Amino acid sequence: MRIYNLLRSTEEKAVTARRKAGAPPGTMIYTGHREMERVHVHLTQYHGDFLEVQTEEESIPAPRTQQATQWYDLRGLHKLELVERLGREHGMHPLALEDIVDVHQRPKMEVYENGVLFIIKAFAFDAATRDLSMEQISIYLTENTVLSFQEDAGDLFRSVRKRLETSSGRIRSRGPDYLAYALVDNIVDKYFTVIDQIESELDRLEDVIMKSPEMSTKSQIHDLRLALLTLRKSISPLRELMNRFSDSESRLISQDTQVYVADLRDHVIQITDLVETYRDVTNGLYDLYVSEISFRMNSVMQTLTIVSTIFIPLSFLVGVYGMNWEYMPELRTRYGYFVLWGAMILIIVGMLAWFRSRRWI
Template identity: 40%
Template sequence: MMTKSGTKSSHKSGLAPGSLIHIGDIHHPDTKLTLIDYSEDHCEQRSLSSIDDALKYRDQDSITWVTIEGLADASIVESIGEHFNIHPLVLEDILNTHQRPKLEEHEDYLYIVLKSLAPDNDQFNIAYEQVSLIVLKNFVFAFKEKTDSLFSLVATRIENSHGRVRSLGSDYLMYSLLDTIVDQNFGILDQLDETLAALEDDIFTDPTPKMLEKIHQIKLEVIKMRRYISPVRDLSANLLRSESELIKPSTQIYLRDVHDHVMRIIESIETHRDILSSLLDIYLSSVSSKLNEVMKILTIFSAIFIPLTFVAGIYGMNFKHMPELAWKWGYPGVWVVFITIATSLYFFFKRKGWV
């Protein structure tokens, strides 16, 4: 096995299947290992210096949850594979952070990979993190790219609760982690609602080129969301259809709830895509309407000055005999003609509703 960090996908070309190379951004150079071991009557939470520290929990009847945060050190993933008999291709997929969400069923374990989405700032930029789960009979491994508080609420529930989460098995823990990842998307969609509502108001009041850039940026983020979340529909459906002994019938109802949430999120994303397309049409219509207003004003001014230019052109000619040139009131008379023509045209346009 090879261990290497921060490698591009192209660098794996020609290597043997199952070569353990980290592919993707290195968010943390160090890998953090935490363990929670629990049953109905006890809960132990600790940090691990290596996977060897978790091996003593393997033969116990309790549920053990190990979280690996930071994938730069491929040797840790390799050690898990050796001690828990995980297929090298699964380990390879864990270290490749460009995986499509999927479920793989093996004889003794389940492998699940999906993307965790979280808002990055107030401008509706989304941060993405790949999360991989290996579910065994009494062990659950969670592999994360970043050190964050993604699963903190699940850990708190386990630590403080003596109810369902403590009494059920590793499949229920798997459900809790999936539910946490999926439900994060509702917060993103709420932020998207607020962003689009504010953007719609601005477009109607004063459309600017910067709004067009913002619509384009949001549309790209929504497309990314759709790309990462749409496959989760198949993942959750496959979990419902799974005949693995690791998933108890009592857990199916909770997995069905996750599937329903995924469907709602996908439908909401499609709705927001339509809204973004409508906002783009509204922006273009507003800009076109604004341009039409400007062109209408310019056209009205042109229409008023055309006859004035005609009159001025006549009196600007160098004819020798022009009676008005010798007339005492010739100059004021021309101005009266100008004002009369301009006023008449203005009231004519106003009567037509053009101004």
């Protein structure tokens, strides 16, 4: 099933490429498959002690004041006219709008004349099914506005909203560039949660392999390997993104914010190292699974071999005295039957003692 999803994603990218063939640059084509009945646009305005939140369906809230920092959060990308209208109102470059609705973009940072675009992947891991879901998040920074675009209706930035509502930390006293950093930081922090869940699954699988590995264990290891591969493909470009973010000379990003971005870059490096480490652990678990299965198979074969070896001389004796020759003096011996049983028991005991002395059993 995971391989099928991977192939389907590759096919979707190929179809998207065919649909875009010949289209002029800046053509908006939604390449995802998550469509909602109602697209919501949330507007949060804040400045010092002032905070106001507005929510509209299928429309864009009008700001009450131009003095505050404005954060538009649009959830649902399939309504292209709404995405385009929001982008045009804030002077977004057509290429930025094209990248936002193309959900197969790699994480990156693009600097335009009047704005900065961040594209990053958000992940959620279901430990029960070992399914790693991915959502593309786009963040556009302008002079006094931040625009975020999410595919799903769920709120990935709940913790950032809570900080704004409670006026905790420095977010209310900073500009829109710090808000953009806070949104990216919020997504990166969730990577640690996903990696911790994968680590717990790896520990569980290690215990299963050591106790009683099953045929399903192999597929579970394979699922985790695919999840880590997907994480690696999406997290590796973040290093370049963070380098550009922390070293950016854009007038929209202040030096004070770049100090925090440098710390975020260290987190990305740590996450990248963790993903590589757990990929090695996953490969080690697969080798351990194969070794454990081989060991158990060898144990079974050893037991069967010992049983077969014991019965070889017994089968020989039974075969000799079961030939029904007319002149076999042992057949007429009064206690021959009991002597034969005694001989076979002695052979069994002697062979078991010898096997034990050689530490074969």
